[in-house]
Amino acid sequence: MTGAPLLSVQGLFKDYAGAPVLEHVSIEVDEGAFCTIVGASGCGKSTFLRILLSQERPSRGEILLNGAPLPDEPTPDRGIVFQRYSVFPHLTVSENLILAREFEEAPLTGRLYGPARARLRNEIEGLLERIGLSAAANRFPAQLSGGMQQRLAIAQALVKRPRVLLLDEPFGALDPGIRLDMHELLLGLWRERTMTVFMVTHDIREAFKLGTRLLVFDKVRHDPQEPSAYGATITYDLPTGEIAPEDLRKAEAIVNRVPPGTA
Amino acid sequence: MRIINRRPGRLTALALGGAPFVALILTYAVASHYRRLENPSDKLLPSLESMGSAFWRMAFEPDRRSGELVLWADTYDSLWRLGVGIGVSTLFALVLGIAIGFIPHVRRSLAPFLATFSLIPPITILPILFIVFGLGEVSKIALIAIGTAPVMIRSTAQAVIDIPREMVIKAETLGASVWQMITRLVLPQVLPRLITAIRLGLVPAWIFLISAEAIASTSGLGYRIFLVRRYLAMDVILPYVAWIALLAFVIDRLLLVLSKRAFVWHHLEGDSL
Numbered sequence: 356m357t358g359a360p361l362l363s364v365q366g367l368f369k370d371y372a373g374a375p376v377l378e379h380v381s382i383e384v385d386e387g388a389f390c391t392i393v394g395a396s397g398c399g400k401s402t403f404l405r406i407l408l409s410q411e412r413p414s415r416g417e418i419l420l421n422g423a424p425l426p427d428e429p430t431p432d433r434g435i436v437f438q439r440y441s442v443f444p445h446l447t448v449s450e451n452l453i454l455a456r457e458f459e460e461a462p463l464t465g466r467l468y469g470p471a472r473a474r475l476r477n478e479i480e481g482l483l484e485r486i487g488l489s490a491a492a493n494r495f496p497a498q499l500s501g502g503m504q505q506r507l508a509i510a511q512a513l514v515k516r517p518r519v520l521l522l523d524e525p526f527g528a529l530d531p532g533i534r535l536d537m538h539e540l541l542l543g544l545w546r547e548r549t550m551t552v553f554m555v556t557h558d559i560r561e562a563f564k565l566g567t568r569l570l571v572f573d574k575v576r577h578d579p580q581e582p583s584a585y586g587a588t589i590t591y592d593l594p595t596g597e598i599a600p601e602d603l604r605k606a607e608a609i610v611n612r613v614p615p616g617t618a
Numbered sequence: 619m620r621i622i623n624r625r626p627g628r629l630t631a632l633a634l635g636g637a638p639f640v641a642l643i644l645t646y647a648v649a650s651h652y653r654r655l656e657n658p659s660d661k662l663l664p665s666l667e668s669m670g671s672a673f674w675r676m677a678f679e680p681d682r683r684s685g686e687l688v689l690w691a692d693t694y695d696s697l698w699r700l701g702v703g704i705g706v707s708t709l710f711a712l713v714l715g716i717a718i719g720f721i722p723h724v725r726r727s728l729a730p731f732l733a734t735f736s737l738i739p740p741i742t743i744l745p746i747l748f749i750v751f752g753l754g755e756v757s758k759i760a761l762i763a764i765g766t767a768p769v770m771i772r773s774t775a776q777a778v779i780d781i782p783r784e785m786v787i788k789a790e791t792l793g794a795s796v797w798q799m800i801t802r803l804v805l806p807q808v809l810p811r812l813i814t815a816i817r818l819g820l821v822p823a824w825i826f827l828i829s830a831e832a833i834a835s836t837s838g839l840g841y842r843i844f845l846v847r848r849y850l851a852m853d854v855i856l857p858y859v860a861w862i863a864l865l866a867f868v869i870d871r872l873l874l875v876l877s878k879r880a881f882v883w884h885h886l887e888g889d890s891l
């Protein structure tokens with residue numbers, strides 16, 4: 356490893372009203388990595404992502420981004436794509452894409468008119484083309500398919516050129532065929548830009564295919580009397596290039612395990 | 619097919635919608651007819667013709683004393699009061715509703731107060747308003763505003779709270795300031811819900827308007843109804859009531875059309891009444 360890592364998490368704990376969700380999470384991630392995150396349902400993957408986004412604060416522990424403590428609130432250096440509600444339903448496709456630039460250029464109203472607006476629309480034409488939504492530029496999100504909406508969400512998250520992109524099951528609701536297209540798009544964009552990606556998924560094959568590094572979240576300690584007594588941590592941290600078949604099987608077993616108490 | 623899956627065609631829908639109205643008018647006509655058979659000068663259920671001619675007189679014959687066309691003068695005065703009153707509470711709903719819904723500190727400071735304030739029956743404030751503002755226009759408008767604003771503020775605040783948290787977060791990651799989030803995210807998302815709040819607020823607004831006009835006024839639809847009540851002039855009262863209902867209905871429909879025109883995205887899914 357050369358130089359300091361982009362992101363460094365040390366001794367992270369998170370509990371909700373005393374119920375631990377994450378414990379002893381420590382990890383260092385270099386710039387340009389594509390980390391895929393898997394784990395059983397309810398083990399705290401989304402919570403981890405929300406903490407990286409500063410949507411929530413860790414109960415304990417330290418997170419450094421680029422050597423500095425993580426800001427207290429979400430900032431443009433970390434983009435986010437949620438499974439739902441990622442794009443603004445009251446704005447058309449192109450309006451969704453120019454919004455971030457409007458925020459930059461019109462501090463008071465957050466809105467541009469006339470030639471200034473036309474210029475922004477020109478700027479995003481390439482991006483529209485890239486995500487295959489040129490023909491749908493003037494449609495509202497409710498008039499798009501699920502795949503189109505998520506393509507828009509990814510493109511919108513990239514307008515500010517964030518150094519870190521967080522994705523929480525972005526393709527969870529999509530058909531397998533459409534997922535493949537989305538993989539191409541996401542990998543392409545990731546290679547074009549210097550960007551570090553954290554992506555939560557339930558699909559272990561997707562995790563291997565996309566990631567350079569696989570993080571498996573799981574509980575190491577179990578209390579059969581009280582399943583929620585302990586939190587989850589990163590139990591496997593694997594480079595996806597040289598993965599052994601048995602590791603794959605173990606990871607798959609963890610992901611597919613029904614959490615105790617829910618069955 | 620099950621009845622929940624059968625949809626009426628255009629003509630059927632029109633007939634179904636008109637039927638209750640026709641039934642009401644027919645029932646009235648019959649009842650009125652038999653009452654007047656017994657007593658030709660009956661005032662309680664006047665004939666449709668006499669109501670028509672009374673309405674015509676109010677609408678198109680200048681009043682002998684003031685020289686005004688009474689119906690239109692009344693309508694103008696009432697709608698003006700209603701409009702200003704609802705306008706004021708809409709303004710309050712927007713400013714306070716967004717502040718309460720969006721900014722936790724404002725919510726903590728104003729929400730309990732508002733919840734308490736909205737429990738006061740507005741009519742009980744009317745005497746206070748009359749004492750403070752006199753019997754003029756201000757106290758009537760104030761009654762409408764005070765009567766409708768709390769509920770409208772609360773439903774606007776709720777609409778802000780209902781905006782998915784993900785969207786607010788997303789706006790933050792796109793670099794929006796709080797003010798920019800209000801102008802580009804909160805306001806557009808809340809406006810359609812505000813129109814719904816106005817439509818619901820208009821129902822009590824009419825009640826407060828008519829009450830205030832009945833108690834202290836020299837013009838307006840409510841004033842007229844309570845004035846002619848002294849002469850048992852049902853031939854004026856009933857058409858006036860129908861006229862008020864028609865006005866309220868037209869305003870409600872106009873607001874719905876406005877919402878559908880201005881906020882296409884909001885109406886892309888689901889039916890609305």
Ligand SMILES: Nc1ncnc2c1ncn2[C@@H]1O[C@H](COP(=O)(O)OP(=O)(O)OP(=O)(O)O)[C@@H](O)[C@H]1O
Nearest residue numbers: 371372376394395396397398399400401402403557
């Ligand atoms: N705001 C909250 N208050 C209390 N408990 C919460 C809160 N958010 C999450 N939790 C709890 O934290 C645990 C982890 O939730 P999280 O959403 O991170 O799981 P996840 O791994 O993303 O699950 P899934 O795969 O189903 O999305 C869950 O048990 C959940 O009940």
Ligand SMILES: [Mg+2]
Nearest residue numbers: 400401402523
């Ligand atoms: Mg989750």
